[in-house]
Amino acid sequence: IYQLGLFSYTEYFVLKIFDLSVGSTNTRVALLVASINLFTAFPLGVGMGNHETMLINYLPYWSLGNYEILKGAASENLPTLNFWLNLLTGNGIIGFILFVLFLRSIWNKIFTRLTYDMSGFSQFKSLSFIFFLISFTLVSFAQSNTAFLWIWSILGFYAALANIELEKKD
Numbered sequence: 001i002y003q004l005g006l007f008s009y010t011e012y013f014v015l016k017i018f019d020l021s022v023g024s025t026n027t028r029v030a031l032l033v034a035s036i037n038l039f040t041a042f043p044l045g046v047g048m049g050n051h052e053t054m055l056i057n058y059l060p061y062w063s064l065g066n067y068e069i070l071k072g073a074a075s076e077n078l079p080t081l082n083f084w085l086n087l088l089t090g091n092g093i094i095g096f097i098l099f100v101l102f103l104r105s106i107w108n109k110i111f112t113r114l115t116y117d118m119s120g121f122s123q124f125k126s127l128s129f130i131f132f133l134i135s136f137t138l139v140s141f142a143q144s145n146t147a148f149l150w151i152w153s154i155l156g157f158y159a160a161l162a163n164i165e166l167e168k169k170d
Contacts, residue, residue: 028081030063031055035085045092052077055089083140103133106155109162125161132158 037058038051046054055078063069072078080086087096110125132154 024068026063026066027068030059030066030069031078031081032085033060033063034058034078035080035082035089039085039088039092042089043093045088045090045095048090051086051089052079055080080144081142082144086144102155102159106158106162107133110158125158129158129161 034055035051035058038046038054041058053076056073056076059069059073059078069078080089084096087099091099106129110122110129136151136154
């Protein structure tokens with residue numbers, strides 16, 4: 001009986017995620033569609049923060065009765081609710097690629113050093129950066145604010161770690 005109850009809860013949550021009649025799902029899907037529409041209209045970006053006032057023009061018709069959409073539209077503040085879409089709409093494809101290249105450069109430096117130096121510190125840098133990237137990527141699909149200090153602090157920390165060379169003791 002417990003397993004059947006667990007299945008029904010799982011079924012409820014999975015169906016809720018894709019049910020557009022649910023307010024939060026409707027809001028997120030509408031903002032996703034609007035963000036993609038805005039990006040396709042302006043592939044070079046509209047400038048950081050400008051997407052919040054422009055998203056209203058790209059909302060799908062079925063979302064216009066949504067309370068959260070109406071509230072955001074009234075205050076001209078519609079967030080993308082997705083960090084990656086925030087980068088794409090604000091900075092365009094060039095800014096998005098530059099950010100991904102920044103992450104890639106940290107990745108390359110950390111993992112290139114790991115092949116030459118198998119010390120505990122190098123392993124720590126590599127593993128912690130992998131876990132950070134996984135968590136950052138997943139959280140970024142549900143969080144859009146690029147002004148959070150923790151994002152840039154941790155990325156700065158890993159950029160510095162990628163450039164640290166430990167002295168070899170002979």
